[in-house]
Amino acid sequence: MSRSEVTLMSTATASTLTYNHAPVDFAPARDLPLGFMEFLLPLHREFTPRQQTLVRHRAEVLEQAHRGQLPQHLPPSAATAGEWRIELPAWCRDQRNQMTGPADDAELVVKMLNSGAPGVMLDLEDSLANCWANLQQGIANTHAALEGRLTYFDKKRNQDVAIRESETVIFTRARGLHINQAGVVAGELMSASLFDVAAVAFGVDARRLRHPLSFYIPKSESAEEALWWRDLFRAVAAARGWPVRYIMCMALVESHPLAFQMEEFIYHLRDHLLGLNLGRWDYMASLIHFNLHDPEWVLPDRNTIPHDVPFFQNLRELLVEICHRRGGLAIGGMTALYPSRADAELNERALKILAADKKNEANCLMDGAWTGHPDQNEIAVAQFPHPNQLDARRADAERYPDLRPAPEGVGQRTIDGTRAAVRTVIRYRHGVLNGKGASLLDGYMEDLATDRIYRLMIAQRMLHRDKVEVFDGDGRSVPHTPEFVTQLFDAELERILRELPPDADSSVIDKYREARRVSEEMIRLGEFDPV
Numbered sequence: 001m002s003r004s005e006v007t008l009m010s011t012a013t014a015s016t017l018t019y020n021h022a023p024v025d026f027a028p029a030r031d032l033p034l035g036f037m038e039f040l041l042p043l044h045r046e047f048t049p050r051q052q053t054l055v056r057h058r059a060e061v062l063e064q065a066h067r068g069q070l071p072q073h074l075p076p077s078a079a080t081a082g083e084w085r086i087e088l089p090a091w092c093r094d095q096r097n098q099m100t101g102p103a104d105d106a107e108l109v110v111k112m113l114n115s116g117a118p119g120v121m122l123d124l125e126d127s128l129a130n131c132w133a134n135l136q137q138g139i140a141n142t143h144a145a146l147e148g149r150l151t152y153f154d155k156k157r158n159q160d161v162a163i164r165e166s167e168t169v170i171f172t173r174a175r176g177l178h179i180n181q182a183g184v185v186a187g188e189l190m191s192a193s194l195f196d197v198a199a200v201a202f203g204v205d206a207r208r209l210r211h212p213l214s215f216y217i218p219k220s221e222s223a224e225e226a227l228w229w230r231d232l233f234r235a236v237a238a239a240r241g242w243p244v245r246y247i248m249c250m251a252l253v254e255s256h257p258l259a260f261q262m263e264e265f266i267y268h269l270r271d272h273l274l275g276l277n278l279g280r281w282d283y284m285a286s287l288i289h290f291n292l293h294d295p296e297w298v299l300p301d302r303n304t305i306p307h308d309v310p311f312f313q314n315l316r317e318l319l320v321e322i323c324h325r326r327g328g329l330a331i332g333g334m335t336a337l338y339p340s341r342a343d344a345e346l347n348e349r350a351l352k353i354l355a356a357d358k359k360n361e362a363n364c365l366m367d368g369a370w371t372g373h374p375d376q377n378e379i380a381v382a383q384f385p386h387p388n389q390l391d392a393r394r395a396d397a398e399r400y401p402d403l404r405p406a407p408e409g410v411g412q413r414t415i416d417g418t419r420a421a422v423r424t425v426i427r428y429r430h431g432v433l434n435g436k437g438a439s440l441l442d443g444y445m446e447d448l449a450t451d452r453i454y455r456l457m458i459a460q461r462m463l464h465r466d467k468v469e470v471f472d473g474d475g476r477s478v479p480h481t482p483e484f485v486t487q488l489f490d491a492e493l494e495r496i497l498r499e500l501p502p503d504a505d506s507s508v509i510d511k512y513r514e515a516r517r518v519s520e521e522m523i524r525l526g527e528f529d530p531v
Contacts, residue, residue: 019130020175020192020531022183026132033203040198043235044190050228051177051191058178058221061257065290071257073400074223079267085327086266089248091211092169092274094387095119095329096368097380102128102437103138103172107152109145113163113170115374118381121171121216124196126282126448126530127438130175134435139199142172147208169211171250172200176219177228179531194232201236201247214274217251219282219530223264226251230269245271250331254279254449255286259315259403263322275329277370278319280312281336281449282530287311287404288456289528295464296406299457301417302450307357310405316364321397324365324390332361332369336444339375346443351379358383365392372445413470415478415488418461421454422485422519423492429515452530455523458485462523482524489520 018024028037065071074080098119099112112120122145124130124138144150151160174196175181180189201213217229233247240246249272253262266273284299291297299305316332323330335357339350354371358380361369367388371380424441428451431439438447461470461480469477478484493516497509521527 018132020179020181021132022181023132024183026183028184036199036202039202039239040195041185043194043198043232043239044185044188046235047194047228047232048189048191051193052189054177054222054225054228057224061221062290066293068293070290070404071260073260074264077264079223079264082267084267084270086270086273086275088274088327088329088390089211091167092119092214092248092329093390095169095275095331096384096387097371097377098171098277098331098368099371099374099377100127100173100334101372102134103142103145104128104134106141106144106150107161109141110150110152110161110163111374113145113150113166113168114161115377116166116381117168117371117374117377118368119169119171121173121370123173123437125173125175125218129432129435129437130179130192131435134437135196139196139203142200143203146170146204146213148210167210169214171214171216172196173216173218174200176217176530177225178219178529193229197232197236197247201240206240206242206246212246212248214248214250216277217249218279219254220251220265221255221257223258223261223268226265226268230272233272248272248274250274250277250329252277252279252282253315253319254282256283256290256403257286259283259318262319263326266322266326266328270326273328275331275367276319276323277331278312278316278333279449280333281453283312283315285449285452285456285528285530288453288460291404292456292460292463292528295467296408298413298460298464298468299407300411300413301420302453302457303420303444304411304417305407306410308360309407309410311403311407313364314401314405315403316361316366317394317397318401318403320365321393321399324393327390329367329388329390330365332358332364332366334370334372334445335376336446336450338373338440338443338445340443341375343443350443351376355379355383362389365389365394413461413468415470415472418458418470418480418485419488419492421458422488423496425451425454425458425519426489426492426496426512426516429519430512433511433515448530452528455519456528459523459526459528485523486520489516492516 095118097117098121099117100121101108101112103122103124122142128134128138148163151162154161175192177193179192181192181195182189184190234244237246253276320330335354337350337353340346354376358369362384427441428446465479472478
């Protein structure tokens with residue numbers, strides 16, 4: 001069992017939830033659809049060993065980076081020098097807004113699909129807490145949504161609400177290659193990516209779909225991994241009796257190594273890929289992780305980093321240039337600050353930030369972006385002047401821009417920023433212990449990506465405390481020793497507990513204490529993988 005799985009298992013102890021693991025009493029004949037194990041096992045035998053090899057290679061690349069050998073572009077190849085293009089189908093050419101949310105929340109799924117968004121991504125990964133019940137509900141909701149039969153009961157209106165007919169494109173985000181699914185095959189780990197793709201494909205009736213089955217690929221770290229996904233899509237299609245190119249996909253660029261191999265990644269998946277998406281919060285976490293040894297990369301407080309900071313902006317422009325040169329969509333990232341129907345001031349600020357963020361991505365010639373709330377759709381779409389900008393390219397686009405411009409003169413490093421990070425990771429982990437993969441905290445939708453950023457930022461400030469200053473409210477530098485960070489965790493936990501209702505159940509308090517313990521322990525043990 002991998003170190004990350006051990007952490008998840010220990011995290012789950014206090015809440016009786018087990019993550020990325022089937023229940024102890026799991027019985028395939030009872031707990032899986034009839035015939036699914038026979039469908040799954042040949043795929044497992046072929047693809048899990050390859051997945052394990054790719055994961056080991058990731059660890060080697062990270063270790064090399066921490067020794068100073070950072071990711072670089074690959075030598076020229078047919079992927080970068082050849083004449084080839086993606087054949088983009090008509091049904092996905094308008095993706096000005098892709099709305100995303102956890103697949104296990106039927107009400108949210110229906111609301112997203114009824115929002116008018118050109119695309120919707122149903123998430124089985126970061127925003128879904130991957131305990132077995134949540135995963136199975138997410139897969140069931142995905143099947144129902146794809147076939148147009150998902151509903152939820154609206155208590156205010158005392159009626160069922162169904163999905164309205166629309167042209168919205170539905171994607172499903174499977175879990176990434178770094179995650180193992182345990183407990184399905186006795187004594188063996190299985191690729192979670194494989195399990196999710198197989199489960200969705202096995203249970204869907206392709207005759208009822210409005211467009212080919214489409215996935216979102218997360219957390220890729222090399223072009224070689226694209227070959228794994230290509231072969232999986234083709235093997236699943238063959239097993240279902242579908243055409244070889246029936247399964248399509250988008251892919252997220254959310255790791256630092258992949259930023260240097262985007263064109264090669266597209267090339268390997270060119271018969272299935274529709275475009276790339278800049279998953280900027282996970283990318284920021286990966287950028288910190290790969291530069292953890294370098295004091296120049298100790299980032300300022302997260303919410304003082306502008307959306308057009310050079311390490312984002314240079315990657316945005318390169319992603320657009322590569323995608324448009326090859327005929328694929330270039331999609332921007334998520335705006336984390338959410339609107340609020342109950343807080344007019346917050347709502348106005350959130351929608352203003354949303355418009356500026358999406359306008360910047362449109363000006364970078366992106367074809368669309370991500371949101372997570374139905375109230376964001378109209379404003380997001382309005383920032384993009386046309387259904388897509390596929391024919392637009394910059395005359396002065398750099399082929400190899402600097403993808404590691406140090407964040408000099410950007411934002412501030414403050415103790416208040418560290419406190420906010422500590423407070424967020426405790427509350428986020430508390431949500432996970434309660435089976436929630438994403439939580440709205442202080443107006444921001446926080447999921448695993450932002451939790452990971454905050455844990456890494458705290459670790460940076462501890463690791464480089466003798467070289468990088470972090471200031472208190474009086475302008476004094478305060479070294480972030482392990483003891484000082486422990487004091488911050490203690491203080492923020494007590495603050496959270498004081499804010500609870502007087503009659504809060506003891507189990508709620510116990511889970512907050514466990515969330516505080518696990519969060520600091522993950523930082524101390526260097527647990528920064530995206531699980």
